[in-house]
Amino acid sequence: xxxxxxxxxxxxxRSEIEAVLDRAAEIEAEGLHGASRDFxxxxxxxxxxxxxxxxxxxxxxxxxxxxxxxxxxxxxxVEKGETLADSVRVLEGYADALVLRHPREGAARMATEFIDxxxxxxxxxxxxxxxxxxxxxxxxxxxVGLDGLSIGILGDLxxxxxxxxxxxxxxxxxxxxxxxxxxxxxxxxxxRFDLHxxxxxxxxxxxxxxxxxxxxxxxxxxxxxxxxxxxxxxxAVAGEYSxxxxxxxxxxxxxxxxxxxxxxxxxxxxxxxxxxxxxxxQSHNGVPVRMALLDLLLGGEDR
Amino acid sequence: xxxxxxxxxxxxxxxxxxxxxxxQSLNVLAILGIDGxxxxxxxxxxxxxxxxxxxxxxxxxxxxxxxxxxxxxxSLIAPEATINIIRDFEVVEKSRVERPHRVRGIxxxxxxxxxxxxxxxxxxxxxxxxxxxxxxxxxxxxxxxLAQHLLE
Numbered sequence: 001x002x003x004x005x006x007x008x009x010x011x012x013x014r015s016e017i018e019a020v021l022d023r024a025a026e027i028e029a030e031g032l033h034g035a036s037r038d039f040x041x042x043x044x045x046x047x048x049x050x051x052x053x054x055x056x057x058x059x060x061x062x063x064x065x066x067x068x069x070x071x072x073x074x075x076x077x078v079e080k081g082e083t084l085a086d087s088v089r090v091l092e093g094y095a096d097a098l099v100l101r102h103p104r105e106g107a108a109r110m111a112t113e114f115i116d117x118x119x120x121x122x123x124x125x126x127x128x129x130x131x132x133x134x135x136x137x138x139x140x141x142x143x144v145g146l147d148g149l150s151i152g153i154l155g156d157l158x159x160x161x162x163x164x165x166x167x168x169x170x171x172x173x174x175x176x177x178x179x180x181x182x183x184x185x186x187x188x189x190x191x192r193f194d195l196h197x198x199x200x201x202x203x204x205x206x207x208x209x210x211x212x213x214x215x216x217x218x219x220x221x222x223x224x225x226x227x228x229x230x231x232x233x234x235x236a237v238a239g240e241y242s243x244x245x246x247x248x249x250x251x252x253x254x255x256x257x258x259x260x261x262x263x264x265x266x267x268x269x270x271x272x273x274x275x276x277x278x279x280x281x282q283s284h285n286g287v288p289v290r291m292a293l294l295d296l297l298l299g300g301e302d303r
Numbered sequence: 304x305x306x307x308x309x310x311x312x313x314x315x316x317x318x319x320x321x322x323x324x325x326x327q328s329l330n331v332l333a334i335l336g337i338d339g340x341x342x343x344x345x346x347x348x349x350x351x352x353x354x355x356x357x358x359x360x361x362x363x364x365x366x367x368x369x370x371x372x373x374x375x376x377x378s379l380i381a382p383e384a385t386i387n388i389i390r391d392f393e394v395v396e397k398s399r400v401e402r403p404h405r406v407r408g409i410x411x412x413x414x415x416x417x418x419x420x421x422x423x424x425x426x427x428x429x430x431x432x433x434x435x436x437x438x439x440x441x442x443x444x445x446x447x448x449l450a451q452h453l454l455e
Contacts, residue, residue, distance in 0.1 A: 085423050125416050194442075
């Protein structure tokens with residue numbers, strides 16, 4: 001991989017994405033023992049995270065490396081008022097690459113201005129989450145390919161960084177994107193601008209009933225309580241944009257349902273046993289995909 | 304100039320900004336941080352008929368020469384403007400503004416959750432679009448009221 005950092009999916013080309021997915025498939029085929037690489041990965045999570053942090057840790061260790069973890073927010077120097085710019089410069093001295101999650105948009109890009117080692121954006125506020133997108137694409141490709149598709153993206157499109165990253169990445173493929181959300185949570189202006197600039201095929205909807213039969217993939221995201229001024233409004237909206245067996249009755253036979261997790265009640269657990277439900281597999285795919293990403297960012301073939 | 308038109312007195316030292324898009328001169332003053340309390344002579348003509356622009360504003364600012372940063376931001380709201388630097392009643396320098404590709408350290412990002420708004424040692428950085436600017440950190444696009452986002 002020519003690039004040093006992974007900040008957003010906007011910068012990724014189709015061939016770069018495919019290189020990561022192909023490498024991940026090799027690694028998975030080799031039983032997650034695809035490489036032997038001696039490195040230390042610095043984990044900097046300034047926001048709660050379970051699966052992203054753990055799957056990067058698992059990926060690093062399975063590749064032959066190890067992690068140093070900046071630790072819980074409370075225990076770290078952030079509470080003492082240290083800037084992110086200082087924190088990354090300190091961690092740079094301890095690790096060969098960094099994964100950064102931060103509550104503010106643009107944090108990852110800024111961090112790269114202060115360091116010389118590779119950095120992966122593990123989520124920046126309502127901005128981007130590119131490694132999640134790679135595992136989303138890996139899962140989609142495995143089941144339905146990546147061209148000639150209609151993909152529905154449902155839920156909190158305004159603040160959902162997994163949505164912003166997935167939407168940008170999908171512009172590299174022959175995909176029609178259907179965005180389904182309440183008006184107040186529609187895609188932000190800058191994401192719509194980028195989609196428009198790429199000439200992507202995009203449709204926005206406030207109701208899902210007419211859209212469901214068109215889809216090959218339904219990507220569900222969580223609508224968070226704190227986005228709404230009052231509880232009743234939240235409950236009404238959350239109920240309207242949730243999925244159960246009856247919602248999917250009109251769907252194509254091979255529709256698959258994805259979710260970046262954690263799920264609360266936007267997907268009825270009764271669907272979990274359906275062959276459509278791929279969200280746990282999607283979550284597991286985080287390990288081979290992050291192994292592939294680390295392997296390529298840290299030097300690809302020249303081990 | 305006919306006797307029916309207004310004649311504004313020349314300035315001795317300072318800047319004349321001509322061909323400002325009609326109605327934008329108060330925003331130009333905001334960009335330059337001029338509110339009239341400075342005490343220097345300031346003449347503004349607004350919505351003057353203009354062959355090129357239809358209508359234009361003209362500003363004559365005594366005792367102030369614009370620097371490049373100021374000209375860069377000016378170009379965002381008055382892309383056709385011409386800048387005349389005056390010394391001792393003579394035009395010593397005349398230039399058109401050029402729309403920059405980027406403006407650094409001049410505008411603040413209106414997204415309060417942007418990393419540039421959190422006390423980090425970093426300058427704001429905006430890409431100039433056809434009809435606005437875009438924060439290179441968080442991606443926020445600003446199209447309206449650019450003058451309100453000037454850094455102090």
